[in-house]
Amino acid sequence: MIRSPHRRHAWAWTRRAGADRSLALALAASASACIGDVDPDHADDRLLVDGGTVVVMDAEGTILEGGAVLVEGDRIAALLEASAPRPPGVRVIDATGHLVVPGLVNTHGHAAMSLLRGLADDLPLMTWLEQHIFPVEAELVAPDFVYWGTLLASAEMLRNGTTTFADMYYFRDEVARAAVEAGIRAVTGPGIIGFPAPDFPTPDASLQDAAAFLEEYRDHPLIVPGVSAHALYTTPLEAVERAARLAVEHDAVFQIHAAEDPSEDSTTRAATGMGVVEALESAGVLRPGTVLAHAVYLSDEEIALIAASGAGIAHNPQSNMKLGIAAAARVPEALAAGIPVGLGTDGPASNNDLDLFDEMDAAAKLHKFVSGDPSVLPAETVFRMATAGGARALNLHDRIGSLEPGKKADIVLLDVGRPGLAPLYRVYSHLVYAARGSDVATVLVNGRIVVEDGRVVSIDEQEVMRQAREFGDRIREVVERVAAGASS
Numbered sequence: 001m002i003r004s005p006h007r008r009h010a011w012a013w014t015r016r017a018g019a020d021r022s023l024a025l026a027l028a029a030s031a032s033a034c035i036g037d038v039d040p041d042h043a044d045d046r047l048l049v050d051g052g053t054v055v056v057m058d059a060e061g062t063i064l065e066g067g068a069v070l071v072e073g074d075r076i077a078a079l080l081e082a083s084a085p086r087p088p089g090v091r092v093i094d095a096t097g098h099l100v101v102p103g104l105v106n107t108h109g110h111a112a113m114s115l116l117r118g119l120a121d122d123l124p125l126m127t128w129l130e131q132h133i134f135p136v137e138a139e140l141v142a143p144d145f146v147y148w149g150t151l152l153a154s155a156e157m158l159r160n161g162t163t164t165f166a167d168m169y170y171f172r173d174e175v176a177r178a179a180v181e182a183g184i185r186a187v188t189g190p191g192i193i194g195f196p197a198p199d200f201p202t203p204d205a206s207l208q209d210a211a212a213f214l215e216e217y218r219d220h221p222l223i224v225p226g227v228s229a230h231a232l233y234t235t236p237l238e239a240v241e242r243a244a245r246l247a248v249e250h251d252a253v254f255q256i257h258a259a260e261d262p263s264e265d266s267t268t269r270a271a272t273g274m275g276v277v278e279a280l281e282s283a284g285v286l287r288p289g290t291v292l293a294h295a296v297y298l299s300d301e302e303i304a305l306i307a308a309s310g311a312g313i314a315h316n317p318q319s320n321m322k323l324g325i326a327a328a329a330r331v332p333e334a335l336a337a338g339i340p341v342g343l344g345t346d347g348p349a350s351n352n353d354l355d356l357f358d359e360m361d362a363a364a365k366l367h368k369f370v371s372g373d374p375s376v377l378p379a380e381t382v383f384r385m386a387t388a389g390g391a392r393a394l395n396l397h398d399r400i401g402s403l404e405p406g407k408k409a410d411i412v413l414l415d416v417g418r419p420g421l422a423p424l425y426r427v428y429s430h431l432v433y434a435a436r437g438s439d440v441a442t443v444l445v446n447g448r449i450v451v452e453d454g455r456v457v458s459i460d461e462q463e464v465m466r467q468a469r470e471f472g473d474r475i476r477e478v479v480e481r482v483a484a485g486a487s488s
Contacts, residue, residue: 012443020127022376026351028102032122047071047447050409052095054079055427057102057388061380063427069100071409074221074446078405093442093449098481099427099435101383102402103163103185103445104356104409105390108255108293108344109313110169111186112141112149114156115471116349119479120253125261125323135233141198146174148467150360153354154462155180155456160355160437161411163445164390165398166291166314166344168228168255170199172213176223178276179467183450183458184222185219185410187394189213192243192381193395194235203239205343210372224396226253231260232268241283243288253394255314259302259327260294277302286311289395293344296329303330303337312455315385317363331363332377342390343382350435355437356386364432379428409447414439 049071054064056079066082070090080086113133120132146169157165164185167175172188179186180464190210191201200206210227217225227247229240240256246255259265259276272279277298280286286309295313298306306313315331316464334341343363345354367377391401414435416424421434443451450458 006130009034012365013224016206017321037106046077046087046090047078047409047444048090048092049095049100049413049444050080050086050092052100052101052413053416054403055383055431056096056404057104057384058404061445067100068085068095068278068461069403069409069411071444071447072410074409074448075404076268076403076407076409076411079403080381082123082281091414095413097415098413098441099341099431100403101431102415103400103412103443104161104386105342105394105396105401106157106162106165106354106356107342107390107391107393108166108168108316108346108347108351109354110151110347111153111157111165111167111175111354112146112169113140113349114153114354115145115468115475116148117352119349119475121322121352123323125265125325128323128350135473135482136478137198139482140475141170144176145471146171147178148471150175150178150462151182151459152466152468154346155183155459156177156348156354158182158184158443158451158456158458159440159446159454160353160357160416161412161443163412163443164394164396166253166255166394167228167291168230168257169422170197172199174215180222181446182456183398183444183448184223186222187226187255187396188219189226189228189241190240190246191230191253193230194239203242205234207239207242208419210243210246211250213399214246214252218250218482224394225250225257228255229266231257232271232279233261233264237283238450240285241278243282244285247289248287249427253291253396254285254287255291256285256292258292258295259297260320261327262297265297275302277305278411281305281309284474286421288312290338291342291393294325294329295319295334296325296327298330298334298451300333303333303339307337307339310340312342312395314342314348314393315391316344316359316368318359319344319350321362321366322352323350328366331367333373335381339390340392341385342393356444357431357436358437360386360432364479379426379432383428383431401470409444411442411444412440415441 050068054067068080071079080303166187177186205242217223288310290311295315364382391397
């Protein structure tokens with residue numbers, strides 16, 4: 001709710017035990033400076049999210065009760081404690097009764113596959129891919145499919161508090177166009193795979209187009225250009241190496257599926273003489289900004305190799321469980337080794353939702369279950385994976401992942417006045433074990449309100465839904481035709 005800019009609060013400011021006094025002084029000084037610099041003629045450029053419980057997600061774990069976040073343009077200008085004076089003449093979002101948290105970061109997915117949600121379920125990974133998803137994609141995936149599918153996914157993610165998503169799919173210009181229209185941050189770009197794809201017939205053709213895409217979206221306010229390769233079991237190592245080299249040249253994110261299925265290592269050894277991680281290391285793939293999606297089957301030596309390289313991991317617990325991956329990724333060991341680990345939903349066809357709050361709950365409980373240790377992956381650690389950890393895995397931690405001054409104003413407000421979230425004792429417990437995407441009330445990306453009162457205001461959701469239903473009719477026809485061909 002946007003309210004009068006003149007309301008004041010007198011709630012006490014609390015911080016996590018152990019945060020030192022210097023942080024308090026820095027915040028107070030920041031508040032004073034902000035107030036002194038306010039220019040009433042430019043109040044429209046400023047926005048104050050005021051009165052909520054501000055979960056900063058900085059290194060100290062700062063929480064401000066009754067605090068405020070001052071936004072200037074697309075960035076966070078200052079954090080204000082409850083007792084600090086508020087700048088006059090600034091538009092205010094009343095966050096009373098809300099948790100104010102950083103926008104969530106989805107480190108792995110295939111957004112346009114929202115149009116394939118529920119198409120094929122309860123199947124092993126390779127059967128699901130090779131007998132169902134790949135044949136349907138070959139028939140259907142085109143620019144309009146990717147555009148509307150990405151818009152559909154963007155609306156779902158924004159409603160659920162995700163403000164940044166990493167995407168691996170086809171027709172990257174359409175992914176970018178949809179993300180910009182929705183107002184969500186997307187890490188996307190050229191992808192290669194070792195067989196004819198809907199957008200490019202060969203890896204060479206895709207890579208020839210890649211440099212232009214990376215240059216076109218350099219310094220874009222919402223699109224973070226990157227490069228991806230599907231996996232070593234679908235793409236020759238030489239092509240993966242070339243794609244990774246391009247990412248290095250442009251200081252761009254590189255994404256690849258790795259060590260997701262137990263057969264992947266033997267397949268890679270047969271083709272290259274090396275295991276998956278060793279092969280990726282030999283090709284120069286492992287570096288800060290490289291994201292290994294899934295990374296379930298890792299040895300101690302491979303964890304050490306990834307940690308030394310600075311590469312990150314996207315953990316996708318629900319997709320892995322649904323596809324019957326018979327192991328849990330070694331996330332506690334990866335975190336202990338210093339590997340940046342983020343959370344991902346994977347595609348909507350293998351999860352089947354894009355709710356990172358649901359993913360957090362699953363991640364925390366999965367690792368407690370498989371280890372028999374309820375202290376493994378505590379709630380604060382998991383929430384950090386969904387925010388600051390995901391940002392670090394994508395090498396974007398200087399821009400997103402926490403509510404610190406200077407970072408992008410990607411801010412989410414959760415309504416804790418609902419029956420499922422009252423009373424509130426411990427913030428991280430609520431965020432991981434109780435909250436769901438449906439509790440999100442307001443979302444800002446780059447300081448722009450894109451979700452208000454739980455509704456996406458940046459795009460026409462009804463038109464997106466209408467287009468999705470039309471695609472559903474077309475997809476049913478293709479599925480019937482593919483099935484008929486397979487049985488003949």
